Amino acid sequence: MTALVPERRIVIRGVFKWSGLALGLVMLVAWGISVRWRIFGVLTNGLFVLGDGAISFDWTPQTGNTGWVIQSANGSYGLEWPTLMDTGAGLFLSLPFWIPVAITGLISVFLWLTERRTIVATHCGNCCYDLCTNVSGVCPECGTPISVEQKRAIVRAMNT
Numbered sequence: 045m046t047a048l049v050p051e052r053r054i055v056i057r058g059v060f061k062w063s064g065l066a067l068g069l070v071m072l073v074a075w076g077i078s079v080r081w082r083i084f085g086v087l088t089n090g091l092f093v094l095g096d097g098a099i100s101f102d103w104t105p106q107t108g109n110t111g112w113v114i115q116s117a118n119g120s121y122g123l124e125w126p127t128l129m130d131t132g133a134g135l136f137l138s139l140p141f142w143i144p145v146a147i148t149g150l151i152s153v154f155l156w157l158t159e160r161r162t163i164v165a166t167h168c169g170n171c172c173y174d175l176c177t178n179v180s181g182v183c184p185e186c187g188t189p190i191s192v193e194q195k196r197a198i199v200r201a202m203n204t
């Protein structure tokens with residue numbers, strides 16, 4: 045495996061950060077919709093339901109009319125574990141929205157927090173000047189000495 049150049053890593057990190065946040069927001073909106081409404085998709089090969097705080101699919105072939113139906117839901121947030129079971133006629137899978145929202149939320153928080161730490165560590169503690177290309181040991185802007193710990197963080201940031 046070849047090492048990624050720094051710019052590329054930052055770009056990939058940014059893509060993950062923003063797409064994670066966007067996916068989390070989409071899930072949050074879908075969760076909100078599912079608390080208020082139940083959207084049924086009656087399909088020939090199964091029944092899709094977005095409602096009661098979860099998204100589910102029942103692989104039981106549907107007979108009769110296919111189409112989409114919207115009802116009002118009972119306001120459940122679906123704070124349950126996912127379900128996967130064999131109904132006899134087919135598989136039933138239910139994924140409550142809190143799980144993808146929590147996962148994308150945690151990943152986003154982790155990426156934002158670790159990024160902020162890198163920015164703080166590679167900037168002068170006195171004047172916030174970016175020390176990323178600095179090897180002299182003092183801040184060129186205000187003359188504050190750069191600590192060994194901070195120097196290590198700067199080297200790390202330059203190499204990642």
Ligand SMILES: [Zn+2]
Nearest residue numbers: 168171183186
């Ligand atoms: Zn400074």
